[in-house]
Amino acid sequence: MNDKIKLALADDHNLFRKGVEELIEDFDNMEVLYSVSNGRELLGKIAGGGKIPDVCLLDINMPEMNGFETAKQIKAKWPDVKILAVSVYDSEFNILGMLRAGAGGYILKDSQPHVLRAAIESLHKNGFYHSELVTGKILHQLISKPNEVTSAALSENEVQFLKLCCSEMTYKEIADVMNISHRTIDGYRDQLFQKLDIKSRTGLVMYALKTGIATLEG
Numbered sequence: 001m002n003d004k005i006k007l008a009l010a011d012d013h014n015l016f017r018k019g020v021e022e023l024i025e026d027f028d029n030m031e032v033l034y035s036v037s038n039g040r041e042l043l044g045k046i047a048g049g050g051k052i053p054d055v056c057l058l059d060i061n062m063p064e065m066n067g068f069e070t071a072k073q074i075k076a077k078w079p080d081v082k083i084l085a086v087s088v089y090d091s092e093f094n095i096l097g098m099l100r101a102g103a104g105g106y107i108l109k110d111s112q113p114h115v116l117r118a119a120i121e122s123l124h125k126n127g128f129y130h131s132e133l134v135t136g137k138i139l140h141q142l143i144s145k146p147n148e149v150t151s152a153a154l155s156e157n158e159v160q161f162l163k164l165c166c167s168e169m170t171y172k173e174i175a176d177v178m179n180i181s182h183r184t185i186d187g188y189r190d191q192l193f194q195k196l197d198i199k200s201r202t203g204l205v206m207y208a209l210k211t212g213i214a215t216l217e218g
Contacts, residue, residue, distance in 0.1 A: 005124050008034040008053035010042040010070060011086070012062045016109065020057065020086075023113055030120065038062040039070025046078065055082045055123050058103070060094055068101045075102035082123040086116075092205040093166045093214070095133055100209055105129030153195070159213055161188045165204045166214040 007030055011017040017035055024030050033053050034045040039062055046052060056074060060067035071083050085098040085106040095106050104127050105119050115131075122129040154162070157178070164174045175185040193199060196207055208214040 003029075005030045005055060005120060006051065006053045007032050007120070008036075008042060008046065008056045010036050010039055010056065010062060010067075011059040012037045013059070020116070023116065027117055030117075039065030039067065039073070042070060043073055043077075046074075046081075052078055053081060055084060055120050057084050057086050057120075058098075060085065060087045060089060060098065068097055071098060071101035071103055082127060084119055084123055084129065090133060091168055092202045093168075093209075096202070096206055096209055099134065105131070106134050107131065108133070154192075158188055158192060161185065162192070162204060162208045162213050165201055166208050 007024060009017055009020060009032060011020075014037070017037070021032050021035055024032055033051050034042060034049060036042045036045060039058070041064070042056065042058075043065075056070075058067040058070055062070070065073075067085060067087070071085075074081050074083060083098075083101075083103040083105075085095075085103045086109055087094060087098075087106070088109050090108060098106055104123050107115055107119050107129075111119075119129040119131070128134075157180075160178060161174065164177060167174075169177065171185050171189070172182055175182045178185070189201075189204075192204060196203070198204055198207060205214070
């Protein structure tokens with residue numbers, strides 16, 4: 001009887017993907033069903049392969065179909081499949097974006113092998129993997145209803161500021177892009193904290209994603 005955890009990998013970095021495959025071969029309770037270079041190819045493999053993976057490991061930046069869209073489509077077509085994001089990016093936008101798209105966990109590509117194994121096992125057993133990047137509090141906030149203050153109640157500059165908060169830019173860089181002073185940016189941030197009952201940039205990013213002010217396309 002084969003009770004191994006069945007995995008699928010999608011990552012356009014061939015050396016990294018091959019390394020993960022070899023690593024998983026050393027885990028006695030796991031096996032790789034599919035290993036591909038992009039999300040579109042992965043969807044095709046699952047649809048036509050006859051076997052549904054238990055857990056999919058997804059990179060974010062991939063040609064043809066990125067990790068955000070791949071995760072959404074997997075959860076729409078095979079809701080029982082668990083998704084682990086494996087990325088070099090540790091920004092709030094990417095973490096929250098992948099969780100919002102359906103991932104149950106997020107780890108970095110430089111994680112130790114035991115972290116990868118623990119993440120896969122936790123996802124398979126519990127449906128999620130808590131880590132320093134993804135705390136239980138963040139998961140709870142993602143599935144809760146967004147604040148009742150809608151984007152219509154925000155000024156044009158506040159909406160633009162929220163969009164830019166979802167990038168890798170610092171507050172100083174955001175001020176330069178908006179052609180306003182750093183002090184004014186601090187004012188926008190503090191006003192939004194008060195209006196939305198939010199206490200951090202992570203919260204602002206989460207609000208922007210929930211309300212559709214920021215999108216995950218591209």
